[in-house]
Amino acid sequence: MLPSLMLFFKCYIPLLTFHTVLLNASLTRDTHEITVLTSTRMVCANIGGFFVWTLIPIFLSIAAGEKIPWEFVFFQFVGSIPGILFMPLVPYVKKLIGKKNMFYVFGLIAIIGNAMIYIVSKSGVQSGDNTWMRVANFVKSTGFTIITGYMWALVPEVISYAEYTTGRRIAGIVNALTGMFFKAGNALGGAIPGFVLQIIDYVAGKEESSTLNKDPKAWFTVLLIYNIVGLVLLIICFIASKERVVMEDKETENVRVSDLWKEFIRNGPLRVIALYFITAFTCMTTQNSSNSYLFGMSSQKASTQEGIRWLASLIPIFFNFLMIIIIYFYSLTDEKIDEINREIEKRNQKDDEVLA
Structure with missing residues (x-):
């Protein structure tokens, strides 16, 4: 799979997700409302992913005047359904x-x-044009989409916990750290495939054709259209939005860069989701980078093919198990968060009464 598509996906979806998490944390503390907001936002983000993973191969072929790779398109489409459905x-x-x-x-x-x-x-299928491979992709996407989509709802909880322990709602600090976590995961996930391919002696054969069109003019045309449409939609949404989130002076005064690491050290739940985010994005990027190798390994020797299978499926399984272990140590239950939010509201009410 061409790196350009990976770069586009990694930039588009995380940026969309990141700024809307900040809004979620600023608009409400209610756990149910956060869940609904997160679910709605992730549906929109997954629709964006559909436009990238499923439609870009179609648009590239149209722009280059070549045959559309319908098998690959349908495989990607099946994987995008769970996130929307x-x-x-x-x-x-x-x-x-x-x-x-x-x-x-x-x-x-x-x-x-x-x-x-x-x-x-392992049974010999090396193409996305197979019913069982599509079913497997659907099952995998169903599980992974939910756990990586809902993990963003944990960020406002950690922000509330920080406000409860420090008296300041430092949403910017927590979200800045969160941004560092998923960037670290993307970096690790991008490095793992290359490292594994080197170990297993993968040989890129010239006779192997890419699933995606390589015409640079087609890529430039399609990505230019995507960026222009995205910019227009962003401007429309910004103008149409009536919500303006403004922090109070007491919440922003004396905030320093060193506060990032101080909050990381004293905030246990933040450390847990830091490790979870890094692991999740490492797994996500590794999986997304490996499919093309899985579907184009027919000319490789047997040991290399087995290594590619590990890269595309067994290594992600390891990360999935690790994510389950990590989330076990997350201590903020809904009951605990509700208790924290009630205490914060009492404090704010007392402060308002004093000012009045």
């Missing part, structure tokens, strides 16, 4: 089984999906 159900699932159990259950579903990809690939 199931994310609206997250508030109901969370209410039914609980927050942590949701991470456990869908983490296991992602593991099952990756295991299916390994088994199907």
